[in-house]
Amino acid sequence: ENIGRLIIKCPDQPGIVAAVTTFLKEHNANIVELSQYSMNPEGGTFFTRIEFECPDLKKQGEKLEQEFQEVADQFSMEWKFNYVSDLKRAAIFVSKEPHCLLELLWEWQSGDLMMDIALVISNHEDARATVEALQIPYYYIPANKDIRKEVEEKQLKLLQVFEIDLIILARYMQILTPDFVAAHPNRIINIHHSFLPAFIGARPYERAYDRGVKLIGATSHYVTNDLDEGPIIEQDIGRVNHRDSAEDMKKAGRTIERRVLARAVKWHIEDRVIVHGNKTVVF
Template identity: 60%
Template sequence: MAEEHVEFRVITPKVQQALLAQQTRLRDRARLLISCPDRPGIVAAVSQFLYQQGANIVQSDQHSTDPSSGLFFMRIEFELPNLGAHWDELTGRFAEVARTFQMTWRFNRAHVPKRMAVFVSKEEHCLLELLWQWQSGDLYADLVMVVSNHPDAGATVAPLGIPFYHIPVTPETKKDAEAKQLALLASHKVDLVVLARYMQILSGDFVRQYPNRIINIHHSFLPAFIGRNPYARAYQRGVKLIGATAHYVTEDLDEGPIIEQDVQRVDHRDEVEDLKRIGRQIERTVLVRAVKWHLEDRILTYNNRTIVFR
């Protein structure tokens, strides 16, 4: 049975209050995510199952890549009084429905916050936006640590009671540094890693430990200007739109499934520094959206693409 109460780390009373209010509101709420071959009757079968268990569906979204031969994706959010007492029975009984439709599926208790770690380098604008949204209760997560290859962000997170780990990274120490990082993530049972302008390329060994659980913000509207210094290259190209892309990290640099993107118009008057200034605002909002959707179980992936039920 899923735990009925989740202990957050020692943090400021204001943050604690916001998170506990969310936890109480979500106590009897759960989410069901499904992917399977498309065929008639899926929605009816799932809805009927939940009705028979006494659940009330509060949100339902679905998408088919091709109704005749494609894949079907579904996200249902529902409430069931005294959910914890029914959890094992609920999930066990649904397995029979899932077998009938060849589903890949999972139930998640909404009140159980995902344990999140944020990686950052020197630029803190994305980290600051994540912290602000988290403190206000708009990002429902247990923020268990901030990790950086520079010491700068330590003073930012210390007043919030968030553990900060400074792990320098050089070409010679990269392997050992990643081993320390992975050990920290494992010891804190981290569910999601957010790269908030963490200016290091993670190794394939690292990425494979967290498939579709590492979100990066790239300061470019991918697939344009992959890699480093995209604003300088965008300026040289004379672009009229700049943007940012949040995506899941894969072993292929900046080519993982895209979660969210946004753009803003620029013109010939804007220098490289102007593009960077405008881009910072886009980056912080795009990253927060992607993280929020992941925390709320709104994302399904297939074929290096995402289905995002907003």
């Protein structure tokens, strides 16, 4: 395809959109979708995501990027061109509960998640058959907190070999070390089984049950070194009532987790999510 995306973050000032869109026009790039957000037009941060079509984009891309540098410098931009034909390569991490993994595999099979699922890594063998049936490599790496370092070394090696852009924690129940996280800034997406910041940490459904809430939820966020404190991409909730046990909440929660994670991953691979501080702009 000849579709590209230009993502920009910079200090706001007059003339940014004009400069960028004029640049694109002069390079024969027709805008398909333009989203823009300014935190504060008088002195805040400016964000844009522009999807464009450009004949012969594969060849033109490098030239485009070189020549854009001038515009970028003028406005002190952080910027990135992405090409729709360069699919992101994802690694999915999973533990015992398969529902989030299955949802991703399914959406991917239906053609609704435009990425390569390069491999699945798990500390359990449970999902091997399902994953391998789709010709996706499955790596079983037993894990616990005492061997965290060795485990992550194996994982990092695989991520390198498979040239991974994106790590999806699809209910992977091991904590990642600060080094691992630091090596993948805004590239690890987690699903937490509560509407954060409620019920940070372990056993959220049990604690939701104990508190007697009338809503349960799930939150997909980028992983940072503060547990469950990273930038939120998407959240959703469902109703529960006094008849629901903690076990019922877990079951009902699965459906919520599945759709929240799938949406977050979809938006990420479409370059719709821009992280700013501890928040996200989702175009």
